Amino acid sequence: MKSRAEVVIIGGGVIGLSIAYHLGKLGVEDVVVLEKNYIGSGSTFRCASGIRAQFTDEANIKLQKYNIDRWRRLSDELEHDINFKQSGYLFLATSEEEVEVFKKNIKLQNKFGVPTRLISMDEAKEIVPPLNTEPFLAGAWNPEDGKASPFHVVYGFAKKAKEFGVEIYEYTPAVDILVEKSEIKGVKTEKGIIKTGIVINAANAWAPIINEMAGLKRDFIPIKPYKHQLVKTEPIAPGQIEPLTCPPAWNDSYVIQDGEDGGVICGTGLEKLTYLDDVQPTYDFMREVLKWATKIIPALKYVHVVRQWAGFYAKTPDSNPAIGRIQYVDEFYIAAGFSGHGFMMAPGVGEAIAELIVKGKSKVPLDWEWYDPHRFERGELRSAAFQIG
Ligand SMILES: Cc1cc2nc3c(=O)[nH]c(=O)nc-3n(C[C@H](O)[C@H](O)[C@H](O)COP(=O)(O)OP(=O)(O)OC[C@H]3O[C@@H](n4cnc5c(N)ncnc54)[C@H](O)[C@@H]3O)c2cc1C
Numbered sequence: 593m594k595s596r597a598e599v600v601i602i603g604g605g606v607i608g609l610s611i612a613y614h615l616g617k618l619g620v621e622d623v624v625v626l627e628k629n630y631i632g633s634g635s636t637f638r639c640a641s642g643i644r645a646q647f648t649d650e651a652n653i654k655l656q657k658y659n660i661d662r663w664r665r666l667s668d669e670l671e672h673d674i675n676f677k678q679s680g681y682l683f684l685a686t687s688e689e690e691v692e693v694f695k696k697n698i699k700l701q702n703k704f705g706v707p708t709r710l711i712s713m714d715e716a717k718e719i720v721p722p723l724n725t726e727p728f729l730a731g732a733w734n735p736e737d738g739k740a741s742p743f744h745v746v747y748g749f750a751k752k753a754k755e756f757g758v759e760i761y762e763y764t765p766a767v768d769i770l771v772e773k774s775e776i777k778g779v780k781t782e783k784g785i786i787k788t789g790i791v792i793n794a795a796n797a798w799a800p801i802i803n804e805m806a807g808l809k810r811d812f813i814p815i816k817p818y819k820h821q822l823v824k825t826e827p828i829a830p831g832q833i834e835p836l837t838c839p840p841a842w843n844d845s846y847v848i849q850d851g852e853d854g855g856v857i858c859g860t861g862l863e864k865l866t867y868l869d870d871v872q873p874t875y876d877f878m879r880e881v882l883k884w885a886t887k888i889i890p891a892l893k894y895v896h897v898v899r900q901w902a903g904f905y906a907k908t909p910d911s912n913p914a915i916g917r918i919q920y921v922d923e924f925y926i927a928a929g930f931s932g933h934g935f936m937m938a939p940g941v942g943e944a945i946a947e948l949i950v951k952g953k954s955k956v957p958l959d960w961e962w963y964d965p966h967r968f969e970r971g972e973l974r975s976a977a978f979q980i981g
Pocket residue numbers: 602603604605606607608626627628629630631632633634635636637638639640641642643764765766767794795796797798820821822902903904905927928929930931932933934935936937981
């Protein structure tokens with residue numbers, strides 16, 4: 593293991609690896625990623641793979657509009673097929689009031705160039721052939737939203753980062769950050785000390801522990817682990833449920849066909865604040881999610897479930913991540929607390945943090961004030977980021 597590095601990133605999920613890749617791309621050769629387990633083992637490999645620009649506030653819509661352009665080019669850029677598909681997100685309204693809310697959101701998304709539109713149930717049925725259209729009045733449809741393989745994205749970022757000289761140490765937890773008079777001197781791991789002046793906290797649900805290592809109060813950025821689960825069915829014929837299909841009023845339940853093997857991933861908003869490392873799936877979730885999934889797609893009654901798993905939405909009080917420089921310690925940065933939307937944000941967030949470190953500013957349309965890690969201390973909350981599942 594190296595004893596010195598220019599930058600140490602703590603956390604080898606999609607965010608930490610995207611930052612590492614973008615730093616490497618900018619010519620910062622001497623970067624180390626520390627991962628306490630194996631890369632992707634946190635929330636990233638447990639996610640539903642969805643990517644959308646259908647948010648309900650300006651900051652997230654602008655960032656995601658940019659991100660979708662990045663996702664489109666990412667396989668070429670990484671020289672690794674990440675299986676990105678623009679298969680859309682289809683939200684379904686169950687009442688006239690909800691149709692009005694959809695219209696308001698669509699107007700805002702259109703203002704920033706996201707081509708969402710209101711569609712009829714006839715059109716929805718063409719997009720998702722086995723959909724039960726009867727309970728729904730209209731859909732909000734953005735064909736540019738999509739999905740990608742979390743596995744290939746992680747391996748793609750890691751592979752390319754390594755080509756740029758980044759070193760990734762798996763099974764190497766950071767155990768302390770050495771700080772003297774607000775200056776970072778190094779990171780202590782179980783395998784020795786790496787001297788460095790720049791540290792990035794990309795540990796998501798574990799981020800408060802990393803902040804504490806740097807001498808800060810554990811909860812000055814309050815990120816809490818909420819257990820979220822998914823089940824996946826055996827493969828069905830391709831092209832049946834390509835978009836992420838979600839009636840938000842039905843407990844934020846959703847179904848989406850896996851872009852690689854054709855199994856159907858089903859989620860629902862049965863959320864539970866838990867302790868770190870509790871990734872035990874539950875029978876209650878299985879019952880709840882299948883109740884909703886078979887109402888959305890009745891034919892799923894005849895399909896076997898083959899897997900179930902759990903992971904964390906690492907949530908801040910407003911469900912928006914904390915991204916930026918932490919003022920109390922020089923050259924200490926954070927990108928964590930991504931709730932249910934960190935996978936989709938990874939390319940642009942990695943680029944923005946890397947540019948902030950190297951150039952002091954970024955061309956990514958990321959509203960630093962919106963995601964300011966210090967907002968919670970000031971008692972400021974943003975409007976809650978639109979979250980599903
Ligand atoms: C069921 C479910 C469905 C989801 N669906 C979606 C979706 O469809 N779309 C979407 O965009 N997002 C989704 N998400 C959210 C998404 O998975 C996360 O927001 C995203 O993966 C966050 O990436 P990350 O790199 O910040 O965190 P993580 O992947 O959690 O990575 C953090 C890493 O830090 C490591 N770490 C912690 N402490 C230390 C230490 N001391 N030293 C070294 N390493 C350490 C951890 O082991 C972990 O690997 C979903 C999440 C869940 C649970």
